[in-house]
Amino acid sequence: MQIGMVGLGKMGGNMAERLRRAGHDVVGYDRDPKVSDVGDLAELVERLQAPRAVWVMVPSGDPTRATVKELAALLSDGDVLVDGGNSHYLDDRKHSEALAGQGIGFVDVGVSGGVWGLENGYALMVGGDPRHVEMLMPVFRSLKPEGEDGFVHAGEVGAGHFAKMVHNGIEYGMMQSFAEGWELLEATDIVTDVAGTFKSWRSGTVIRSWLLDLVARALQEDPDLSELKGYAADSGEGRWTVQAGIDHAVPLPAITAALYARFASRQEDSPAMKMVAALRNQFGGHAVSAVQGQREKGADAPGADVAPPVDPQG
Template identity: 55%
Template sequence: MIGLGKMGGNMTARLLRGGQEVVAYDLTPANVKSVQDMGAIPALDLDALISNLAAPRAVWIMVPAGAPTESTIQLLVDRLSPGDIIIDGGNSKWTDSQRRAEMLKDKGLNFVDVGTSGGIWGLTEGYCMMVGGDTQVVESLRPIFEALAPAPSKGWGHVGPSGAGHYTKMVHNGIEYGMMQALAEGFELMRARHELVGDVSQVADIWRTGSVIRSWLLDLTADALLGNPALDELSDYVADSGEGRWTVQDAVELGVPVPVIAASVQTRFYTQQPVSYAGKMLSAMRRAFGGHAVKTIQQPKVEGHVPEVDPLATPGEASTPAGLKGEKQ
């Protein structure tokens, strides 16, 4: 296992619990020490990792997608032997996985792409894995997948050739975006109608049992709302790691409508803006054609500086920066 962060470290622990022998390497020595204490064989570098594995070797990479994964694979190519297997369990783009599979095939190496879901709960609940690659190679790795999965015969499967694992995970994450957005919007609506629904955390808990929309996401939502339904310690900034964008891009390429997923991705972009320029434009246009009042951002006083005056602002218009989009942390 290369990469012992929150996913790779927990996956190593689950493999060890499942009776697998694991050689572990990470750029951070403390991470290696952590899994060594659980029974993993530590490796100080890639050469040590390779020398501790018997042929045919299986090397699982759990590092960030993009350049880190690409560079790790290139470093392994020069160290592995024909018949060895490289497994990418990160969130790589499926087209990169197809390219890497072809490149490694030319060198006599095997490549398996595994779309891995489960997050920080995978250690106890098991990981959902969508596997792409050659059938015979995937079958040789069955004991690993069975140890990582929620059950040996559930929660994982060989979904197709190289690239299929990461493609399926991409679509999975696009669906996840839409489900999360629907829950978020519904709870925001109930909070706005607070005179009817005084405790949204109670509603979340009710929906967990017997409801058509019961789900693990709802369970996590209910836990997050418990004791703090206002979520006042959180910013409304929501990151995206790429899979939602790729899902929408592929849908456009294929001409397949995905309006819910597309809208949820666009909403994430909006949350990531310090201040919405489009929102400013809308405000400026309403002011220009209708003379409507606008809210302006109050500039801090600077010694010797005379603040600019908005000639079209309504006299006495209150400026409320705390209520503006852009209070990001």
């Protein structure tokens, strides 16, 4: 099958390569001329035979919106546009409605697999009209992992990215659990082989998973993770998952806590914890850590000017 691929970064480039290895005719466009097959989107569309299929793999938000808008002016009745990035499912519905007026189909695909997808395949969560999905099935079959699983036509437009959003929310919670478990093991001298413990869990346990494999790999490369800084960004899908939980009145305590933990990782000195420390000092005379160069202040600190605690149990 012939397909256009817009965005040839880590994911898009590897997906294009996997499709080529499977015998598909891929015409790729990227802003980097070193990896692009064409000079612009207009040339990309000209190179494709109707009915065309164009897969967009660019960052979500404004870059995707701008790309979809530009392609809408170039594609024709019967063509299909695929958004395989991490777009919000509500954007999918807007794009689908806008393109439908021109007879252009729209399919949203949540893609998971990361840098390992080239060799192992990509898990695909698809949303769209069954006719458009069927048109793209040769591509989906080549991209997915071998075997029965790894692909789902999750529902109408938006369902693919909604499923991927929830997938990533679950991923947040799982990663946070592994992280907290690692920190607890490292905090004591009871377990002397932390890396070996994680490695042992890869077989025969109920928590064995690809994420656990990656934990073991990371600890093998850097046993105490000393080469890393405890800072974790979020891609946006964790936030969207929490918001969707609020919108649908579904409690998501684990996913929400994992998202907030990432926010906390970006604070070298938490403003909120400053207030907590100040309040504990005020009502209970509990010791607080002062700014570097100043002395610790607390109930037993020399010169501490603290009123008697109102509630000694606080």
